[in-house]
Amino acid sequence: MAEIVAVLILAAVVLVMATLGAVLLAKLWMKTASGGTRVLAASVFGPASVLIPILIFGLATDPEDFVYGLVGVGAILVLVSVLVGFPISYFSTRKLDKLTHFELSTFE
Template identity: 45%
Template sequence: MIETVAVLLLLAISMAMATLGAVLLVRFIIPGAGRRARILSAAVLGPGLVMLPTPLFTLDGPNEWLPFLLGFMAVLIGVCAVIGWPISHIATRKLDRLTHFDVGTFE
């Protein structure tokens, strides 16, 4: 039981860190996009990159792709809603505040 909790906690922390990295990556790649687009992109990109190697270890035959992809997308949407969105929303807001400088500071 404790091993399962430890693995799930490590996975959640990995997804949170990947989402924070995705916030910065999205900010540099598409700087002209709106805040909502950047939040959604980071919320999907962070957990999506952590979950990307999953098909390499789970699929056995060629007929398993469609059910696996449907389940994978359902889990990815759930994880993005629970872990990715709040983290990307808060981090994007903080990053926007830090990158918009006030001219009055330098006068």
């Protein structure tokens, strides 16, 4: 039982870190986009960066079941994006926007 809990905690940490990285990349690559667009992009591409290698590995090992794997990874991606990706990307994007918004009074 302890092994299962450890794996779930590790998976959660990996998903959180991937989502935080996606928030930073969205801030760098989507400078003119609104905050909501960047939140949506980060909440999808963060977990996708973790799940797409699993899908590629599944394609390499058993190409006949690729469609089932695609549907399964897609369903898991939607679930993880809503449960893990969105809250983390929403709050970290808001915090990052506050930290990167410079006021001129700071440099006077």
